[in-house]
Amino acid sequence: MAATAPTAAGHRARPGSVPFLWRLAVGGSAIGLVLAAARGVQLDGVAHGGSWRIFGRLHPVLVHFPIVLLLAVPVLELAGRWRPALREAAGFLLGCALPCAVVAVWAGLILARTDGHDGALLTTHLQGGAAVAIGTALTWWVRPWSRFVYALLLILTVGTLMWAAHNGGSLTHGADYLTEPLPPMLKQALHIKEAPAPETYGADTVFGAAVRPVLEKNCFSCHGPEKQKGDYRMDTFAALLAGGKSGVPAIVPGDILHSELLRRLSLDVTDEKVMPPKRKPRPTPAEVALLHWWIKQGASRTLQVSAVTNAPPEVLALLAGPVVAPAPEGEAPYQPRVGDYSALRDEIARLEKTLGIRLVQVSQHSGDGLLLRTRGAEARFGDAELAQLTRVAPFIVEAELDGTRITDAGLAALKPFSNLTRLHLEHTALTGTTLGVLKELPKLTYLNLCATRVTDDQLSALTSSAGLQQLYLFGSQVTSGGVSGLKARLPNTQIGPIELTKDPAP
Numbered sequence: 374m375a376a377t378a379p380t381a382a383g384h385r386a387r388p389g390s391v392p393f394l395w396r397l398a399v400g401g402s403a404i405g406l407v408l409a410a411a412r413g414v415q416l417d418g419v420a421h422g423g424s425w426r427i428f429g430r431l432h433p434v435l436v437h438f439p440i441v442l443l444l445a446v447p448v449l450e451l452a453g454r455w456r457p458a459l460r461e462a463a464g465f466l467l468g469c470a471l472p473c474a475v476v477a478v479w480a481g482l483i484l485a486r487t488d489g490h491d492g493a494l495l496t497t498h499l500q501g502g503a504a505v506a507i508g509t510a511l512t513w514w515v516r517p518w519s520r521f522v523y524a525l526l527l528i529l530t531v532g533t534l535m536w537a538a539h540n541g542g543s544l545t546h547g548a549d550y551l552t553e554p555l556p557p558m559l560k561q562a563l564h565i566k567e568a569p570a571p572e573t574y575g576a577d578t579v580f581g582a583a584v585r586p587v588l589e590k591n592c593f594s595c596h597g598p599e600k601q602k603g604d605y606r607m608d609t610f611a612a613l614l615a616g617g618k619s620g621v622p623a624i625v626p627g628d629i630l631h632s633e634l635l636r637r638l639s640l641d642v643t644d645e646k647v648m649p650p651k652r653k654p655r656p657t658p659a660e661v662a663l664l665h666w667w668i669k670q671g672a673s674r675t676l677q678v679s680a681v682t683n684a685p686p687e688v689l690a691l692l693a694g695p696v697v698a699p700a701p702e703g704e705a706p707y708q709p710r711v712g713d714y715s716a717l718r719d720e721i722a723r724l725e726k727t728l729g730i731r732l733v734q735v736s737q738h739s740g741d742g743l744l745l746r747t748r749g750a751e752a753r754f755g756d757a758e759l760a761q762l763t764r765v766a767p768f769i770v771e772a773e774l775d776g777t778r779i780t781d782a783g784l785a786a787l788k789p790f791s792n793l794t795r796l797h798l799e800h801t802a803l804t805g806t807t808l809g810v811l812k813e814l815p816k817l818t819y820l821n822l823c824a825t826r827v828t829d830d831q832l833s834a835l836t837s838s839a840g841l842q843q844l845y846l847f848g849s850q851v852t853s854g855g856v857s858g859l860k861a862r863l864p865n866t867q868i869g870p871i872e873l874t875k876d877p878a879p
């Protein structure tokens with residue numbers, strides 16, 4: 374067959390074009406290389422370094438080759454209507470663009486891995502880049518056969534190229550780099566929202582000291598500077614009150630009944646509209662009480678903490694900061710739960726940064742230990758990440774591993790968590806074969822295994838965890854028989870229901 378074989382569409386491959394099998398092999402390998410890169414290069418936000426780094430750093434330079442080549446192709450195709458030689462050149466440049474695009478994708482992935490970049494915009498940019506390389510391969514491949522499909526693919530590929538390039542620009546220069554200098558009228562006409570200037574609040578005000586931190590902790594991941602779900606952002610005071618898409622004000626100062634924010638917070642956790650959405654960490658009842666009280670008082674931005682005298686006790690306690698009651702006379706003095714980890718401060722900061730987790734101090738006494746929070750990093754927190762915590766493990770008293778990628782094999786890494794009291798493992802792929810490890814956690818009082826694949830058989834591994842006070846198994850594969858078996862062995866453990874029950878009437 375080869376160069377002049379007629380095709381189904383009746384077109385003839387032009388002389389000089391590459392034979393069919395060759396095109397198939399080259400186009401296929403290009404696509405294969407892109408897919409292999411996308412699958413094989415793991416982006417975990419950790420800067421892995423290494424000698425490939427220099428190749429990654431060349432991405433911003435290399436990426437311009439396929440861009441220029443691809444942009445030239447439609448120009449030459451059009452000009453080729455008058456000067457056919459240019460059309461020939463278009464095919465040649467398209468062929469050159471293909472390896473350049475593949476190399477640029479590889480360099481981009483290596484840049485992200487060696488320098489530890491990640492995030493939603495980066496993912497979009499990478500997907501765009503990979504789509505351009507694959508589009509280039511397909512475009513190059515169909516060119517000899519169908520002008521129509523070719524033209525269509527070329528338009529799509531160049532369109533994707535623009536979009537991917539724009540995302541790349543936003544990554545390096547900031548999302549509003551291009552639109553920022555536009556005149557305000559034009560911005561309004563184009564519905565471009567200006568990023569508001571960051572605001573700061575005095576730590577002596579109720580808002581700055583307590584209200585905003587609560588929102589920051591529970592809501593900013595979706596309603597902050599980076600994301601504005603429902604078109605609602607809370608990081609500036611005006612926007613916080615204004616609300617989002619619904620048009621309903623989120624906060625009406627002094628009016629708790631018409632403040633959408635409070636309504637959303639107080640919905641039933643199974644409600645579609647509840648905030649934070651289902652399964653996301655919720656503010657504590659005291660924190661909700663604080664928001665409630667603050668809005669009722671007029672949602673002041675300036676009210677001083679020192680001026681607050683009349684507020685519900687839980688609110689006063691929050692405003693006073695975490696309180697540790699002074700030891701009453703005759704009682705034992707403060708007993709630290711964990712040892713001194715001050716020498717590990719840098720290590721803790723590094724772990725927080727590279728793993729995207731938080732290691733939060735439980736109280737102002739460092740002796741009360743640390744909370745391990747994986748919220749936001751669940752998708753990239755697995756066995757390997759848990760194993761990296763070995764050095765700080767003895768200082769962690771509570772570990773929120775729910776929703777992470779942790780597996781049975783990874784549980785062994787919990788051994789050094791000698792002071793762990795609360796362990797969240799719900800919504801993980803655990804089957805429970807290694808639950809025996811938990812025997813080695815003498816202080817464990819709370820264990821959540823909801824929505825895992827743990828079965829009755831595996832549960833028997835817990836029979837020697839006599840200190841366990843609360844155990845949750847809802848949505849696991851444990852049966853009522855398994856529960857009663859365990860209850861007999863662990864009479865002091867409160868085991869949550871495994872089936873839906875109605876809450877007892879108050």
Ligand code: HEC
Binds near residue numbers: 602619
């Ligand atoms: C995991 C993401 C996520 C978190 C965390 C989150 N929200 Fe939302 N929020 C959304 C989404 C998505 C919408 C839009 C859909 C809707 O209205 O239900 C929304 C909408 C809202 C709205 C309605 C805005 C409007 O006028 O349309 C309010 C009010 C709100 N959230 C309050 C909160 C508060 C308060 C918190 C923190 C306690 C919070 N949200 C945390 C995802 C989140």
